Amino acid sequence: MNCEQARDIILTDCLDERPAKAGAELTAHLAGCPSCAEFLLTARKDLLEPFDVLTREKMPVTVTQAVMSRIRQEREEQLARAEHSWWQDLREALAALNWPVLVPAGALAGILAGWLVFGVMMEDKRLQLAQNERVLFLAQVADSVADKSRDMADYGTTIETYFLEEKENS
16 A cells, blocks of 8 residues: 555545544554654544534524424425326326317227238238249249250250261261
């Protein structure tokens, strides 16, 4: 522990008579550092002793009662605000609404939402059908290409055979 850390602990914990965060380490530092030991004595003398000579005044009972009454009143107000739930807020907001207008508007919103969902489902169905048609078309094209390539393979083999036979006969 260095002197700066020791003096910080002296000012924050030792003078308040709280257990020091680094009690054993501070005690070891004070034993080996006369400067910090002197700092502790001076701090106690200059910061604490002047308060020892002061007499403690008693607060009048009426002031104490007034303060305690105000504390109780504020606590009750806080509890009352905490008990006011979100459900009560919702009920108050719903009570303030214009229901003759909201009922038809809600029905219209429900119809539009249903139409939208149904439309999306139908569009999805149409896309699946179109995709299936494309797959079938591509399968037909692939079969057609395969048939033509078989014909061409036979044709190419026939031509090759013809020329090879011609070459052999010559």
